Every structure is written in C-alpha cells, then in structure tokens.
Amino acid sequence: MAKIIISAKDIARAGILWERYKEHKDSSAREELILLYTPLVKFVAGRLAISLPPNVDRDDLLSYGVFGLMDALEKFDLSRGLKFETYAISRIRGSILDGLRAMDWVPASIRQKAKEIEKTYLALAQQLGREATDEEVAQALGVSETDFQKTLQDVRATTIMSLDEYWLAENDKSESVRLLDTLVDEQNEEPTAGLEFEETKQLLAGAIDKLPEKERTVIALYYYEGLTLKEIGTILGVSESRISQLHTKAILRLRGQLARQKKKIF
Known part of the structure; x- marks a missing residue:
C-alpha cells in the first residue's frame, strides 16, 4: 500500500498495546488498538464508497468495517511476523463487502x-x-x-x-x-x-x-x-x-x- 495510514508514532505505541492484549488479555489495550487502527477502516470505507450510489450510507460501511477490524485484532498472529495493517485491510474490506451483499442494493x-x-x-x-x-x-x-x-x-x-x-x-x-x-x-x-x-x-x-x-x-x-x-x-x-x-x-x-x-x- 503506497499510502501511510498509521503514523510511525502510533505503530510504535501499538507494539506495547499488542503485548498487553495478546499476552495479558488486557481489554483496555484492545480498545486502544481499535481506536489506533480506526483510520484503516476510514481508508477502506472511503475507497469503496467511491463507486457506490448515494443511497448507501457511509456510516453503514464504517460499522461493517469496525467489525472487520475487531475480527482482525482477534485472529492476528504476532508470531508470523506480518504487518497487521496489510492483514487488517483485507479483513476490513471483506467485512464491508459482506455487509453490502446482505443489503442486496443493486437492482x-x-x-x-x-x-x-x-x-x-x-x-x-x-x-x-x-x-x-x-x-x-x-x-x-x-x-x-x-x-x-x-x-x-x-x-x-x-x-x-x-x-x-x-x-x-x-x-x-x-x-x-x-x-x-x-x-x-x-x-x-x-x-x-x-x-x-x-x-x-x-x-x-x-x-x-x-x-x-x-x-x-x-x-x-x-x-x-x-x-x-x-x-x-x-x-x-x-x-x-x-x-x-x-x-x-x-x-x-x-x-x-x-x-x-x-x-x-x-
């Protein structure tokens, strides 16, 4: 992905939060991670919204995307050494598309x-x-x-x-x-x-x-x-x-x- 969506400062902060969340099941760390990675949801929803008709509410896209982000946080495996942003964007996108399919908004x-x-x-x-x-x-x-x-x-x-x-x-x-x-x-x-x-x-x-x-x-x-x-x-x-x-x-x-x-x- 060419764009920088999450700042270097936030990524550094995320390392600490990930440890607290994955190793100590810290719910407050999970909430902070959701807030920290929310720009990913806005990024994906904004790109998908470009080709959607006006009757599709962007807030609905964001809601679907947040569910995808939470799913990504739960299933992400730190030991694999992958970038969370890459993994999360795929999950967020998939969650939004699932929501759109359920709406069946195309005649x-x-x-x-x-x-x-x-x-x-x-x-x-x-x-x-x-x-x-x-x-x-x-x-x-x-x-x-x-x-x-x-x-x-x-x-x-x-x-x-x-x-x-x-x-x-x-x-x-x-x-x-x-x-x-x-x-x-x-x-x-x-x-x-x-x-x-x-x-x-x-x-x-x-x-x-x-x-x-x-x-x-x-x-x-x-x-x-x-x-x-x-x-x-x-x-x-x-x-x-x-x-x-x-x-x-x-x-x-x-x-x-x-x-x-x-x-x-x-």
Whole structure:
C-alpha cells in the first residue's frame, strides 16, 4: 500500500498495546488498538464508497468495517511476523463487502445490463483478436455510443466488489486468490501454496495484462498503489469520472474474459 495510514508514532505505541492484549488479555489495550487502527477502516470505507450510489450510507460501511477490524485484532498472529495493517485491510474490506451483499442494493436490471456487457466484451475480443473499442461495443449492443456510456455509468456499482472478491480454485475451495493478489508485489508476505492456486493467479494476471493500457494502469494504481480515482485522474490528465469509467470497463472486461475459464463468486 503506497499510502501511510498509521503514523510511525502510533505503530510504535501499538507494539506495547499488542503485548498487553495478546499476552495479558488486557481489554483496555484492545480498545486502544481499535481506536489506533480506526483510520484503516476510514481508508477502506472511503475507497469503496467511491463507486457506490448515494443511497448507501457511509456510516453503514464504517460499522461493517469496525467489525472487520475487531475480527482482525482477534485472529492476528504476532508470531508470523506480518504487518497487521496489510492483514487488517483485507479483513476490513471483506467485512464491508459482506455487509453490502446482505443489503442486496443493486437492482436485478442493472446486474443484467452488466452481464450483457461482459458477454459482449468477451465475444468481440474473441472475434477481433483484441479488446473492443467503445464504438464497437455500442454497435454490437445495438445502442448509440452515448447510450453505452450512460449504461456504463449505471452498472458502475456492480463492479465495486470485483477485485476484492475471492476467486476460488475449482478443486480446492479452501484456497482462494484475489485479483488484487495477481498484481506484482515484491513485498508480498503471504506465500502462495498449491499448483491450482498458482494456476489461478497466472490466469488472472494474464487477463489483467490483456487490458487496454489505460485500463490496466487504472487497475494497478487503484488497487496496488492505493491511489484514489482523483489522484489517478491527475496523473493521467483526465477527469475523475473518466477514471471511474475506465475502472468499470476494466472490471467488465476481466469478468467476461474469466467467465469461461473459472467458476467464481461475485
């Protein structure tokens, strides 16, 4: 993660609190740790909220995230030598996504539109031997390019979970990999295990590599570098809404490419 979310001073303080909590079951230390790591919850909730409709209350996201943080505090193993922030962010994200799934806030009609675009991206990629342009996709869907752009805006909310979902291996449901994990990270502290797991990683990484350059850049900067859509827009010299659109198209392309190769959970 590129951003510094917890200050060095707080991290130093956390070392003392962890000892009190894990070794002495000190409840007050646990409460202090929750407060100290609350910025992680705000960070994850803020990033997820970018693609959510206004009717999704950000306070609900924060509540779900706090449950994830508490779960992370309980299950974190200090002896493994991992960074708690990395572990906690995954737990917090998962807790928020579980809460969103339970809300079932995306209308079935919007999900259907997203599926139709996914299939169209896949069909055109196979037909053309490359990723299709907006004009080509609009033509295949039988709509104007303007209407296609509007549809992309409508289905944006269906893509928020995609790179944070766990994509399960077909033969071993106990092993899983996120699309996020396929982006190269030399600092990755969790070793992968199993041939099927590695095969899945390669498949997902290959799908990302086939994305158009700008879409691939958005995926890397947003999920690996931890930048906001606004920051990515500044880097690429385009508006935040344009970056959001590129993100949506990238996710729909990925889902279309992977639909025929792996069983997955959305």
